[in-house]
Amino acid sequence: MTAKNHKKVLITGITGFVGSHMAELLLKEGLVVFGIARWRSRKENLGNLNGKVIILEADILDSHSLDQIMVSVRPDLIFHLAAQSFVPASWTTPVSTLETNVIGTANLFESVRKTKINPRIQIACSSEEYGLVEKNEIPIKEDNPLRPLSPYAVSKVAMDYLGYQYHKSYGMQIVRTRGFNHTGPRRGEVFAESDFAKQIAEIERGLKKPVIEVGNLETKRDYTDVRDMVRGYFLAGLKGDPGEVYNICSGKAVKIADVLKILLSLSQIKIKIKKDPSRIRPSDVPLLLGDNSKFKKLTGWKPQIPFKQTLEDLLNYWRQKVDTNGENRW
Numbered sequence: 001m002t003a004k005n006h007k008k009v010l011i012t013g014i015t016g017f018v019g020s021h022m023a024e025l026l027l028k029e030g031l032v033v034f035g036i037a038r039w040r041s042r043k044e045n046l047g048n049l050n051g052k053v054i055i056l057e058a059d060i061l062d063s064h065s066l067d068q069i070m071v072s073v074r075p076d077l078i079f080h081l082a083a084q085s086f087v088p089a090s091w092t093t094p095v096s097t098l099e100t101n102v103i104g105t106a107n108l109f110e111s112v113r114k115t116k117i118n119p120r121i122q123i124a125c126s127s128e129e130y131g132l133v134e135k136n137e138i139p140i141k142e143d144n145p146l147r148p149l150s151p152y153a154v155s156k157v158a159m160d161y162l163g164y165q166y167h168k169s170y171g172m173q174i175v176r177t178r179g180f181n182h183t184g185p186r187r188g189e190v191f192a193e194s195d196f197a198k199q200i201a202e203i204e205r206g207l208k209k210p211v212i213e214v215g216n217l218e219t220k221r222d223y224t225d226v227r228d229m230v231r232g233y234f235l236a237g238l239k240g241d242p243g244e245v246y247n248i249c250s251g252k253a254v255k256i257a258d259v260l261k262i263l264l265s266l267s268q269i270k271i272k273i274k275k276d277p278s279r280i281r282p283s284d285v286p287l288l289l290g291d292n293s294k295f296k297k298l299t300g301w302k303p304q305i306p307f308k309q310t311l312e313d314l315l316n317y318w319r320q321k322v323d324t325n326g327e328n329r330w
């Protein structure tokens, strides 16, 4: 199966970090890209995609709006990226996190089912589902027990199993991916590495004292560049076995302290580090390191962008953004 078999592609969450990179990739592949956005969605991530993708208004919590899109577009391939995606926010808003991530996913599946179409559907599940991982379970394989440690992680477990169940019950072509950490340009500032990069850019522009505030630097994460990640999602959408689940990750863990060190090394300014207890989560997963061999074997996927390059691109994104904001200042 090739990309050209899939003429019409629908992305939920196209205005988000991953959705915007996915849209760029799909356009390069020559596909017709439709995206779902809410009327109030911030469109700044779409940047130069404006006019190249077709944006349709819907809310995944409003099944009527989804049904209308499904009937009019009849997509061949769907990437389901819409979510409440931020783990810490799920502690303060657990119910709406569950609504968006679980009910929203059920609405999407129901809409596809009712429309009697059979697109291939990739759903973006998460490494957070593994949660508490024992030392002897590293690197984490897909069949590892799921011991979620946040409302977000629970919501992702539920959507993951909904994908499994809708495949088994109705034969829907749903492929589940468990993406480990991914970052790069346009990463929201609520995520540690992006927050560090933004602070550095602000310090460089003289908008902030040369002190960077940080949370827990001891956790270790398996990072992939977002552009490699969307290539993985795309391959999963094209080649993944329906009903199956695949880890997508680099297979290497980096301490957050080292992420900070690399970012600081990319700046000419001497910056002090200050701990900020408000940035620590109630329970943080100490180590997430994935095993990507199942996915690699199926698709040949492997990360192409070196981590230092990813961080440099992220920092440059913030430098540009801070500059533009500065120009717009009174």
Ligand code: A2R
Pocket: 012, 013, 014, 015, 016, 017, 018, 019, 036, 037, 038, 040, 041, 042, 058, 059, 060, 061, 080, 081, 082, 083, 084, 085, 086, 100, 104, 124, 125, 126, 179, 188
């Ligand atoms: O907040 P908006 O309106 O800009 O749209 C966000 C969208 N979204 C929704 N779309 C339709 N109906 C909803 N009720 C709804 N709630 C949220 O999801 C935005 O376009 C997207 C989330 O973008 P980010 O927060 O930047 O997430 P990211 O990093 O792109 O994550 C993509 C997927 C998610 O499933 C994560 O849980 C997973 O990868 O890691």
